[in-house]
Amino acid sequence: MPQGKIALNKKQGPDLAVTIYDVARAAGVGIGTVSRAMNNANHIHPDTRKRIMEIASQLNYQPNGVAQRLARRKTFTIASVVPFFFNYFYLDLLKYIQNELGHCHYDLFVYSIDRFDNMNQVFDRVLAERKTDGILILSLELGADYAEKFRHAKVPVVLVDATHAQLDSIVIANRKGALVATEHLIHLGHRRIGMINGDLNSFPARSRLQGFHEAMQHHGLELDPIVMRMCDAQTGAHGFNEQAGYLAMQELLALKSALPTALFIAADVQAVGAMRAIHEARLRIPDDIAIVGFDDIDFSKYIGLTTMKQPLQEMARLAVQRLLLCMECRPDGDFHLELNPKLVVRQTCGAKKQPVIVSV
Amino acid sequence: MPQGKIALNKKQGPDLAVTIYDVARAAGVGIGTVSRAMNNANHIHPDTRKRIMEIASQLNYQPNGVAQRLARRKTFTIASVVPFFFNYFYLDLLKYIQNELGHCHYDLFVYSIDRFDNMNQVFDRVLAERKTDGILILSLELGADYAEKFRHAKVPVVLVDATHAQLDSIVIANRKGALVATEHLIHLGHRRIGMINGDLNSFPARSRLQGFHEAMQHHGLELDPIVMRMCDAQTGAHGFNEQAGYLAMQELLALKSALPTALFIAADVQAVGAMRAIHEARLRIPDDIAIVGFDDIDFSKYIGLTTMKQPLQEMARLAVQRLLLCMECRPDGDFHLELNPKLVVRQTCGAKKQPVIVSV
DNA sequence: TCAGTTCATGGAAGGGCTTCCATGAACAAA
DNA sequence: TTTGTTCATGGAAGCCCTTCCATGAACTGA
Numbered sequence A, B: 001m002p003q004g005k006i007a008l009n010k011k012q013g014p015d016l017a018v019t020i021y022d023v024a025r026a027a028g029v030g031i032g033t034v035s036r037a038m039n040n041a042n043h044i045h046p047d048t049r050k051r052i053m054e055i056a057s058q059l060n061y062q063p064n065g066v067a068q069r070l071a072r073r074k075t076f077t078i079a080s081v082v083p084f085f086f087n088y089f090y091l092d093l094l095k096y097i098q099n100e101l102g103h104c105h106y107d108l109f110v111y112s113i114d115r116f117d118n119m120n121q122v123f124d125r126v127l128a129e130r131k132t133d134g135i136l137i138l139s140l141e142l143g144a145d146y147a148e149k150f151r152h153a154k155v156p157v158v159l160v161d162a163t164h165a166q167l168d169s170i171v172i173a174n175r176k177g178a179l180v181a182t183e184h185l186i187h188l189g190h191r192r193i194g195m196i197n198g199d200l201n202s203f204p205a206r207s208r209l210q211g212f213h214e215a216m217q218h219h220g221l222e223l224d225p226i227v228m229r230m231c232d233a234q235t236g237a238h239g240f241n242e243q244a245g246y247l248a249m250q251e252l253l254a255l256k257s258a259l260p261t262a263l264f265i266a267a268d269v270q271a272v273g274a275m276r277a278i279h280e281a282r283l284r285i286p287d288d289i290a291i292v293g294f295d296d297i298d299f300s301k302y303i304g305l306t307t308m309k310q311p312l313q314e315m316a317r318l319a320v321q322r323l324l325l326c327m328e329c330r331p332d333g334d335f336h337l338e339l340n341p342k343l344v345v346r347q348t349c350g351a352k353k354q355p356v357i358v359s360v
Numbered sequence C: 001t002c003a004g005t006t007c008a009t010g011g012a013a014g015g016g017c018t019t020c021c022a023t024g025a026a027c028a029a030a
Numbered sequence D: 001t002t003t004g005t006t007c008a009t010g011g012a013a014g015c016c017c018t019t020c021c022a023t024g025a026a027c028t029g030a
Helices: A002-007 A020-027 A031-038 A046-058 A065-072 A089-103 A116-130 A144-151 A174-187 A203-218 A242-253 A268-280 A298-303 A312-329 B002-007 B020-027 B031-038 B046-058 B065-072 B089-103 B116-130 B144-151 B174-187 B203-218 B242-253 B268-280 B298-302 B312-329
Strands: A077-082 A107-112 A134-138 A157-160 A168-172 A193-197 A228-230 A262-265 A290-295 A306-309 A336-339 A342-344 B077-082 B107-112 B134-138 B157-160 B168-172 B193-197 B228-230 B262-265 B290-295 B306-309 B336-339 B342-344
Touching (some): A020 A046, A031 A046, A065 B116, A089 A134, A107 A116, A134 A312, A168 A174, A168 A312, A174 A203, A174 A290, A174 A342, A193 A242, A193 A268, A242 A268, A262 A268, A268 B298, A312 A336, B020 B046, B107 B116, B116 B144, B168 B174, B174 B193, B174 B290, B174 B342, B193 B203, B228 B242, B242 B268, B262 B268
Parallel strands (some): A077 A107, A168 A336, A193 A228, A193 A262, B290 B306
Antiparallel strands (some): A107 B107, B306 B342
16 A cells, blocks of 8 residues: 555656756755856856856756746747648748747747638637747738737737738738739730739739739730639639639630730749640640749749749748847837849740749 | 936836736635636636636736746647758648647647758757657658667657657658559559669668669569669759759650650659650650659649659658657657558559549 | 535645845955 | 955745645535
């Protein structure tokens, strides 16, 4: 009986972590001094620090990050919410964000959203428990209720590739980018230009449509609704996916002689699908149809897709910068940044004859 | 002077977080009772719980996650180390991992590795500070020193898509997959079959080569070194990239009449590059050259690439499962799992005439 | 009625750090 | 010598929880 009791003493072995007290005892100093040594603080004698550091490494002492975070009242962690299912765009963005944060010794939580209908659930989770010092939300359109929640959250929030009047945001200049892309086709001599777009419920889809309109109108060109395809959201990702592009292109191909000579396609993934449909129809790109996309996903360079390149790294850098700033001083004023995409000319627009490989 | 002192009183406002003490006071109970209420623990009267929960939500009380983690001596966080630059394979894997962890209310730290030469630095960071309960390492080959470090780390480690004798691991059956892929080509009647592979310093490259060998030998076919291309690692990612595939294919195309009638290409990204080279050379796939790849990256279905599909979701599920198990009971025995990839037949192998769209 | 049991409750201890205040040694200036 | 000043140091208090133990009310059965 008593043996049984002794057997299940609570400390089950693995909890033999070395603490700051162990180091202090071993070094014959106080815990405050050890803390100062570990944190490279002032008011400590160089010799003392050296001795403590040696003993610490001898004992294999690692400060407990959780205890530090509690005592410092700071988590050194940023949360990111990512619509993972969407497209590979986010991988790059995330990579850059992680790099930026790494430089400042911040850790990154990643929460993926795989269905729009559980988005708010994920948000609640991110907002709960104050585990992070800041939040980055990628490419998600918030409802008014959650925008409000985020605005009054204890931690600052920055939207990346999405915007909301009440929250800091960084977006690509979608309208302007679409305008540049469309004008590129116009300058190449095209007059009958169509567009494949995503669901107009999505913010980028609306802006890109607007840019397309402006370019066409500015050059006095006709906007024929027949050659405009807004993919619906049913296939997922607001219609910004390969399948939707493929189907939209098939519809356009059915127009036969009414087919436009050029297309602005609002997302590279859609362009990939559209190109598949065109190949199947035995038409040639750019000779029969010229194409300009938008995004410059990794794959675009492999298929020679002329497109609008999003400055992802810049976006990541600025978003992190802003977030860190908000974390330390909660600046007043709003912050709404627009970054210009850049035209990357490859083969599908017909401006060049030789294959162009744009290095990453 | 005194004013100056008063002005910079330490609490700068934002620290008005509600604590468990505030709730206890407001409810007229002890903090233990509030804790029990919040955690749905036993030994609390239903009425009391209800009252406390109401007051808590009224005060907008959120338990401090960091304090919980300290008190519970558990972080509820898993770290993942990902060679982000590599290819999009990881995005899916990560997505599944995050989903699995989300179900168990674990958070996920993501650390990206963008250069192999700072890999160990990242590892040190992950091992430091005991911020996590477990570690997942994706597709990275550890040196003996770090394998040892991880083995003796305070937290369990599982390798995913990589293996090491001393550590738990889950890998794809690369050898067997390569064998199946090659046999598929053999069954289609091909006799002169070549291979494009990555740098043999990488584990998957070696295994896939081995599977290729076995298939060929088993069917009494000749292994002509001239049609075997091991891309070197200079272009990055152990030669598993589009550019390397493109260049390797150009070398093969220079063989003219000695060109193989079929190719097993060890990574889909390489296959993409190879296909580009073939198109440029005005040859047809699969008529002039049949191709089977490996990985089934998202893009493969768009280009009709026949390939070996990696069971990523399964891999993620099992890895997380194993990690959680290790966290609670540190099982003895080793854990080395191999999952079989599955042949996905599309157009590039020539087995089918019609375009096949494999839905995601 | 009384000992025994169950269970809701309060609150101290503990988790491992940072930080602030007090102390006293060493040194400088008068 | 005395009075300051500077600075390394020790350690209590505090960060915000969970958990365990002690308490006493309520109930049970004899």
